[in-house]
Amino acid sequence: MNKIDTPKRRLFLQKVLYGVGYASIGTIFWSAYLSKSHAKSLLLRPPGALLEKDFITTCIRCGMCVNACPFDVLQLATISKNTPIGTPYFTPRENACRLCPDIPCTTACPTDALDLKLLTKNNLLSIxxxxxxxATVNTQSCLAYLGLQCTMCIRACPLADVAIVLKNERNPRTGMHAFLTPVVNPNHCTGCGSCEMACPTNIASIKVFPLFISQSDIGSHYIVGWKKEDEERLKKSSTDITMSRTKRNEKSALDNVTELSHLILIDMLSKTTVSRA
Structure with missing residues (x-):
């Protein structure tokens, strides 16, 4: 009986080992994908999206926002995108957000991953x-900055003369003509991407980046004294300074300067002596 069952038993164990091996390989690849997807993506989220980390955990990948968009702007991420599968995004160069007044995509979200409260200021809901x-302008390739006449971005902007304004500057090359260059106002730019979609250069010279890329953070340790909020922060900050004692800072500043002067003088005298020899 045992001799007859042995081949079947070996075959069974082989299949089990194969299954464990495939599962291990799958786990490795899936872990690698998850690690990659947690990297910050350059894809743009729909209006009202939470901060990326919160958005990814709150979004249930239902696709209701995508279905609600009347212009087919939103798409669901696939495995080829550097972002979690099934989350909504849009590519402004291909299809910009139309800033629908009724905000159907955000309204359709069942989990508040797209939150209407983030679109509300002074109790007024507005897209x-x-x-x-x-939006960020590449001044090296923008036609207007090169001295050519182009106003495509400001004409496409839903908030023209507010989110994008034209700056009139003298052309130093000719001395006769003016530069009309686009300047983005970060306080009013919505990131809809209409400017990027309209840009006539082969690679858009004005491009919308997520806020964590386009808006720098100087850090809390710098004080901008003329800003009211920084003035208050400065008043509340401690004036106590802890400085470790070293041989150098045990001396006064004048002593250090005198010592440095002596060293420089000795060095100069030694060089003079060598050159005479």
Whole structure:
């Protein structure tokens, strides 16, 4: 009986080992994908999206926002995108957000991953309060900055002369003509991407980036004295300074300067002596 069952038993154990091996390989690849997807993506989220970390954990990948968009702007991320599968995003160069006044995508969200409260200021709900990203102009390739006449971005902007303004500057090359260059106002840019979609250069010279890329953070340790909030922070900050004692800072500043002067003088005298020899 045992001799007859042995081949079947070996075959069974082989299949079990194969299954364990495939499962291990799958786990490795899936872990690698998850690690990659946690990296910050450059994809833009719909209006009212929470901060990326919170958005990823709150979004249930239902696709209701995508279905609600009347212009097919939103898409669901696939495995080829550097972002969790099934989360909504849009590519402004291909199809910019139209800033629908009724905000159907955000309204459709069942979990508040797209939160209407983030589009509300002074108790007034408006799509113009959206902060999907911030447009950034590449002055090296923008036609207007090169001295050619182009106003495509400001003409496409839903908040023209507010989110994007034209700056009139003298052209130093000709001395006769003016530069009309686009300047983005970060306080009013919604990140809709209409400017990027309209840009006529082969690679858009104005591009919308997520806020964590386009808006720098100087850090809390710098004080901008003329800003009211920084003045208050400065008043509340401690004036106590802890300085470790070293041989150098045990001396006064004058002593250190005198010592340095002596060293420089000795060095100069030694060089003079060598050159004479």
């Amino acid at each position: 113009n309060n959206a902060k999907m990203g911030l």
